Amino acid sequence: MSRQFRSVWFWFSALALGILAVFLLYPLLRVLTGSLGSGSHSGWALLAADPKYFAAILNTIVLGVAVTLTTTLIGVPLAYFTARFEFPGKSIVAVLPLITLVIPEVIAAQTWLMMLGNNGFITRYLGARGIDIPSFYGWPGLITVMTFTYYTYIYIGTLAAIRGFDVQLEEAAQSLGTSPARSRLRVMLPVVLPSVLASALLVFTLVVGNFATATILGSRVPLLSVLTYQAAVAEGGSDPVMQSTLATVSIALVMIVLFVQRWIVSRGRHEVTQGRGARAERLRGLPGLFIGLLAGLLVVVSLLPLGSIVIGAFTVSRGPVMRWGEWTTAHVERLVRIAPDPVLNTLAYSAVATVIGITFSALVSYLIVKKRNILTPALDYLTALPLALSGTIIGLGLVMSFNTGFLPLTGTASIIVLAYVVRRLPFGIRNSSSTLYNIPNSIEEASVSLGVPPVATFFKVVLPLMLPAVAAAAVLTWTTTVAELSASIIVYSGGRETMPIQIYKLIDSNLMASASAYGLVLVAVILIPIIVATRVFKIDLFSSKA
């Protein structure tokens, strides 16, 4: 009987594995094998023949390296000064982790265009005064927007490492006769470096997978993700072989980087000595003012999209022409009266995806952490797989797998929900498992020893303890799925537009004011749950993130 009771969890694992095989592994294999094409029509031959593709690969790598450098240059000093010094205005730096969450990429790209694009209000303001700025489209825009989108990842990763650094090591170095500056360089840097590198490589993979910014701003610069998307949805027939080939290239690129990251992280293992954190030193006078101003400027620039979206939503427009300085509520009214569908779609799909995703993550991470069996290592690897896949690739895989065949989902809402769930899976799992690792096995055994069967014990003892983390994961899943664009834009069908898709389409038609109106609602839909969760329910959203 005891073997039978253990096999309950075994069958749960098998079921979870089956679901992942169908909805994750199979689509991925379809993408990878699709690149081989049939007969002479091999994607790899086409790739080698057309220099456009080579340029796209090169551009993607160059952009990745460039953004990784700029984000590191901003994120690392910011983290260092925040961790080790007190300076005027330091408290506003604390809002930074929220920024990436609250401002969806599509809105960031759009608002930067509204400011610095050909028709942007800053461009116009300066143009009226005889100052011409270079076009924002292409490299300048790509690097600027991605830098401000991604530097918080470096900041968060580095901050955690510096805070976790045992300052006694530095004191030991000083006691052995090294100057404070040198000991910081010689002792702290090597310990913190792996974390910095790991988050830098994460940024690189995010740039490679980036779709929203790349497609809105990169029209002059062919990039892998954009070409993949175009191959998938090109007017006049898509090119399934080419889309698979390009997707495979970017998967390979990301895989290489992730392996390097893993290697760096594993090499940096020795450094997890928990120790005494450093007391923040007070920076007075000019240096303090200088740092405070720089940090403040950074936060203000990072928050510019929020201000711009409000301005854009209430500015009079005639077609693509924005009449800056003239105000109206027409766009918002129109959204509410005539075209609320994208809002309702977004809410419905995200709600369902959040419920499914959170339930599945909680169960699977429980199996992985607490009920290890022969199947759980496979579960562990599979659930981490989406980390290496951009939204575009996940969307492609789902469309290729469920267009027709044994499970035709194309044209239904379920394929959008599926895309959301798959994309968020690794984060949900990571969130739940970090809590589960903190729940000692003895607590469950205590419950069982008191006469409560194992499955009931999960619900009576484990689940209540997981609840705060599950709630945090639910909020994070919600905020990221309502903003999801790159996968849903590939799998959606007419009439099922979500807000980000609608915004993207409006930007494409150069209707910035209407786009802003949707953007405003989108930000509200993201911000309100965050505020309710953190203020009313006191949930710590970032306890298990980063």
Add this chain to the structure above:
Amino acid sequence: MGIAIENLAVAYGGQRVIDGLELTIEPGSFFTLLGPSGCGKTTLLRTIAGFVPAERGHLRFGGTEVTHLPPHKRDIGMVFQDYALFPDKTVFDNVAYGLRARKQAEGVIKSKVQAALERVGLGHLGQRHPAALSGGQRQRVALARALVIQPQVLLMDEPLSNLDAKLRLQVRETIVELQREAKITTVFVTHDREEALAMSDRIGVMNQGRLEQVGTAAQIYREPRTSYVADFVGGANLVEVETMARQAGETGPVVLDGTAIAARAPAALAAGRATLVARPEDILLAEPGTAGTLPGRIAHRQYLGGKTSYKVVLDSGRVLAVDLQSGAHDRFEPGAKVGLGFDPARTLVLAS
């Protein structure tokens, strides 16, 4: 209700850690599994609880076969090293948990829980959460939670080792009192020999998945069956000697560094090499040259208050530990020559 274990084999992480173990625990008694970490004592306890499956053999509680019964049906109470209190529930709800699982009436639960909490001296803390309690209080709650369901068997896995020395004594007394009062068959796991000697009716000394010896505190301390038990339970001096064949209980000479010493053999011995077991407090120090003593030299002296510990080097270079009551006898200076005397009744010779 007694516990009977027959021919038990347990594999853990692909390795067979217990093989062919036999043990009977008397109804209502306090039985301790004593041994160093990794000896299999916790695995054995968890097998009794049902958390680790038995590969082979039988486990019976009072004649009822429970070998294949899942843990939640074994009617056990368990106390863990890390307390394992439910952090989101109050002290009251923690203690009530097992009663609620048994679907008892809320009124009954209330009075039972209150009585149990009062019995461990925490009657006033029912509405607190575990985080607001000290380590000693937490372990008392855990004890109340395990006992309130009146289990057939109480299992305790190093319940005192997370407590500091003073609390450890207090909780130890509470455990013994409650156990004697409730007469619940108890299996207690520890690596602390003092705990084992002080609390138990009987002790099983474990080594590498086997029970080296089972007996009362006095038996395993005074009559160790193996040098392992002598060493682990008493910190005895173990010295290689030559002996002639002996019958069980026979006292006679053994040869240590060429000198004959009288020692008792608790079990029959073959002629040849054997191990002499002499506890530090059972060796006497005398003036050098005293008849029947072994010559040695004081290498080191440590004053410990109630007693003084010496390290004595024999001519052969062997070092023996000797403890003397502080006072009249602690007059040996480091470097002084002494004679070591062995009490034949307390000096044992065991098979190597």
